[in-house]
Amino acid sequence: MSTHGLSHNKAMHGDYFSVAASPSLQSRRVLVTLRGNMFRSRAKKFKLIPVLPKNYRSIFLYAIEVSSAPRVFMDKQVVTDFSEQGKLTHNGIKGCTNFEICDGNVGILGFHDRPSEMWVNENYLGFARYCEQKGWLSIEGSAS
Known part of the structure; x- marks a missing residue:
């Protein structure tokens, strides 16, 4: 033509x-x-709440529980085994450099480089407050 x-x-x-x-x-x-x-489609932007995790596994399992369509990524690999024998253990998470839990295509929480740089999506502030109340993390600042 x-x-x-x-x-x-x-x-x-x-x-x-x-x-x-x-x-x-x-x-x-x-x-x-x-x-x-x-x-x-454009990626939806959201602000990030900085948090300091204390109990990785509890935070992540609760994020998976509250998600309607959970997707877990560890070092760019999809994780589907959430058991103690899987990668979602304290040591597995501690050795990870890229981590994110999404509800469908929306990030709930994640980190890059190390778990101490964890963030929570501002739209999941209630989730972050619940985890803080349980002693699993502490909220380090406001969303930015």
């Missing part, structure tokens, strides 16, 4: 800025650009 002398692939993806394009080709580029962005 050809669009004003350019191949379809070149018209869609290639170097057509070096070619003097007709007005209809320019309109097509705008339409293709808009169509490509129309269905792209």
